[in-house]
Amino acid sequence: MNLKQFWRDILILLAALAMAIGGYMVWDNHTYHDTSHAKVSLQQAAKDGGDTVLIFHKTGCADCSKVVTDVNAGIDNNLTTRFVVDDTKNSDLYKDYQVTEVPTFIRFLNGKEIEHYSGTDKQAISDFLSSQTKQ
Numbered sequence: 001m002n003l004k005q006f007w008r009d010i011l012i013l014l015a016a017l018a019m020a021i022g023g024y025m026v027w028d029n030h031t032y033h034d035t036s037h038a039k040v041s042l043q044q045a046a047k048d049g050g051d052t053v054l055i056f057h058k059t060g061c062a063d064c065s066k067v068v069t070d071v072n073a074g075i076d077n078n079l080t081t082r083f084v085v086d087d088t089k090n091s092d093l094y095k096d097y098q099v100t101e102v103p104t105f106i107r108f109l110n111g112k113e114i115e116h117y118s119g120t121d122k123q124a125i126s127d128f129l130s131s132q133t134k135q
Helices: 003-029 038-048 062-077 122-130
Strands: 051-057 082-087 104-109 112-118
Touching (some): 038 051, 051 062, 062 122, 104 122, 112 122
Parallel strands (some): 051 082
Antiparallel strands (some): 051 104, 104 112
16 A cells, blocks of 8 residues: 555545544434433432423424424533433323423422423523522
């Protein structure tokens, strides 16, 4: 292998790596990150106490897709609240909370439901996710 071909191959490899990282970053912000075992996580959050927000969405839902970047930003910017994210397409947890539309956001304090919002108003979602309950 000559030196010129070696450097060309290295540049191609670096470009592919940059594209993969960029693709992951775009995907990461444009998809919900479901909590594995959401029901168990919610039960643990109730035991631990504090502020918890349960977020319901559905894969393929146009309204959920419309606000996913805002939801992710709200989660990323609130370091004091525990978030549990659940896809109603793959879970029956939504039935426990009589959720009939998505996206839906439910706030708990020490395991007790205290606030509920359903809809796609970006400011309302931002306010809901950035607020925290005083204990």
